[in-house]
Amino acid sequence: MTDPLFEVIDATWPAASVRQAGGFLIREGRGGGSRVSAASLIGRLEEADIxxxxxxxxxxxxxxxxxLRPGEDALDAALADRGFEAFDPVVILTADLAALPREVPPVTAFAHWPPLAIAREIWAENxxxxxxxxIIExxxxxxxxxxxxxxxxxxxAAFVALHDRTAMLHALVVAPEFRRLGLGRAIMAEACRWAHDAGATRMALVVTKANAAALALYRDIGLQPVCAYHYRREARP
Structure with missing residues (x-):
């Protein structure tokens, strides 16, 4: 059975459209990255469906x-046999909100909607x-x-959204010249505070395994890895 956290990912970071093709869910990403454009298995694996x-x-x-999610080894092997290369291995981390910090230092982070122009600018620059x-919209x-x-x-800036009492954080960025000053931690605390007030009981996020600094921050706050997945694409020259 697919981990329910994948439903949270799809709901809080949605593709432009989805449809079924054979035993696969096809996502239309419109340039939004692999998470909203990769196909995923939703039925019994048939070679022709690939x-x-x-x-x-x-x-x-x-x-x-x-x-490629946990338990999809047969699909992983079939794609490897076709020459599809693995890329972007990621980890899903989660924790009960009650165990995460929600105290925000004064004038360091605040939740709002719709996005302020300055938040959009920070995202665009990073x-x-x-x-x-x-996708956020x-x-x-x-x-x-x-x-x-x-x-x-x-x-x-960061984006946080709620689905089925799980809040998921996306698009957390800090301008390079302001890193290592505790701002990422403050943003996380405000996201947790907002999620708690919105009725969530759990916080989750996705981060690439290569992002060691982010992984260290999230684990230090109290989030723990619970699931991992990766992608495959046609090998590039």
Whole structure:
């Protein structure tokens, strides 16, 4: 059975559209990254369905990509046999909100909606462009942007949304010149405070295994790895 956290990911960081092709869910990403454009298995694995999924993705103008979740070893092996390369291994971390810090230092972070222009600017300057910001707009249900401030200026931003009493954090960025000043921790605390007030009981997030600094911060706060997955795409020259 697929971990319910994947439902939370899809709900809080939604694709532009989804449809079924054979035994796969096809996501239309519109340039928003792998998480909203990779196909995932939703039925019994049939070799012919892989071709169907590849064709469906190409019909959307997307590079064929697949999300490989725990227990999908057969699909992983089948794609490897086709020459699809693995990339972007990630970890899902989670914790009960009651165990996470919710005390926010004064004038360091505040949750709001809709996004302020300065939050959009910070995202755009730190790799969260218009295509990913469109994902934030698509998310339904309770949601908020957290703006972070340090040294008397806005310097960080994050997005948090709620699904089935789990809050998931996305798009946390801190401007490079303001890192290692505790701003990421303050943004996380404000996200936890907002999520608690919105009725969530659990916090979750996704981070690449390569992002050692973020992993260290999240684990230090109290989040623990509970699940991992990766993607495969056609090998690039």
């Amino acid at each position: 071709d169907t999924a590849i064709a469906a993705q190409r019909s959307l103008g997307q590079e064929p990509k697949f999300m 790799g969260i462009g218009a295509e990913r910001q469109a 698509r998310a339904r249900g309770p949601k908020a942007v957290v703006l972070g401030r340090t040294r008397d200026r806005a310097a960080g």
